[in-house]
Amino acid sequence: MKHIKVVSKRPFWNIDKAHDCRACQTPCKSACKTSVTVGNQVCEVKKPVKRWIW
């Protein structure tokens, strides 16, 4: 396309719709901690094993 660059295609639909594994970190948005919003998180299932919370 000449006028439009696709940066990302349907990411929300690329995830298993029935997925509800409850593995993700609870996204406390409180600014007095580190305001985690869901958008700033990564899917826990897709991550390699990790040692730390973030």
Added chain:
Amino acid sequence: MFDRSLVHLFPFNGGYFVLDVNSGSFFNVDETTFLYINKLVETGSKEAAVDKLKKQFPYIEEVADEVEKLIKERLLFSKPPSYFVSNLTLKSMCLNVAHSCNFGCLYCFAKKGNYGGKEALMSFDVAKKAIDFLYNNSDGRESLEVDFFGGEPLLNFEVVKKTIEYARSTYKDKSFRFSITTNGNLLNEDIEKFLFDNDVSIVLSLDGDKETNDKYRVLRNGSGTFDFVYPKIKMVVDHRAEYGGYYVRGTYTHTTMDIAKTVLSLKGFGFKYISLEPVVTKDDKISIKESDLPKLKKEYGKLAEAYVESQKTNQWTFFHFNIDLEAGPCIQKRINGCGAGVEYIAVSPDGSIYPCHQFDGIKETKLGDVFNGIVNMGLQEKFRKANFLFNKPECANCWARFYCSGGCLANNYIINGDIFKPYAIGCEIQKMRIEAALYVQYKLKELGLEVPTTQISDGHCS
């Protein structure tokens, strides 16, 4: 069909961007396309939009065809993703092990650590009961999270140590991930060794360089804290240089809004994982005001540009710019908010349970205690409802809904007295932060640079 709520169009640092709200598809477009999509929304039809713009842009049909192609591919003006209502259980706990602090930070929401009550430290007995409560109410969870908080949690380090040991040795069928939020004053090599060896992530509070930090992060006598805290924070950061597991986080206020300069000065200290958060308060002297937002937006723009530029030579993370454009958390996660009162609770030193740490000490929001469990079921139900994105009308139609998932219920309560009513300034900051993050990810992709994520130490442990 061309509903305004289905797309978000925004200019950023000289570029034009379009986000398809329901699919997360994201585009960099030229100015004509930007104007055309706006016109499409305004007029409601391709023909009408083309008609309005054809004099100014003779090639507008070409633009319209490209947009139509995206619509047909369900990449633009797409329908909402399907979801269901999850039966959520407890996963995360904030253990307020110290209602006491050795600092007297001027913006402290916890009223210098005692949350408006008497100074107190949590006993090991209460901490054990809290861990039992977390475990016993976490059906379906494999991994549980505990954050040691205060006040200053290192004032009660013995209880922190024993609690970690108790949780892991008692409940071996679930994994526990611990974090601690500290002002750094009591840190030493022994404490850091224990925290590191036990995989405890650490949030280190520092507001920036000496001048910025010492404006609000002070001792009870009003003197600055930078000089003696910085070396201790640096010690932890250097110790974890290879593995991560830390965030240096600061707070900015109405009087310290040079966030680009502040973040870059923290980076200049050699910190790799950085976050800077807005103060949330009703105190007019320091609260972020509507009139501050244009300045903040410029700051985010400046920071985004500097961030991208510096990634060419030195990878580091500013937390607000982490965003996964390929997938990220599932839709179920994106519609269920922070979990306060349901997935996440706070326990105060006397064992009282509150929906989150910011509610600690607000008596009417007490849910129960670790000895008797949740007794105020009605309140918990209210929080369950408030956590669901589509139960808050302002959130349900917001373009940022699948990134923000509904804001901070505590902020809603503190500012508006209603957990269902979003804190408007917070929403605006959230939106500018998401726009900046989307821009950053676009730029990094354009430059072919690896996109940093929140993953700090993948592959380090087994």
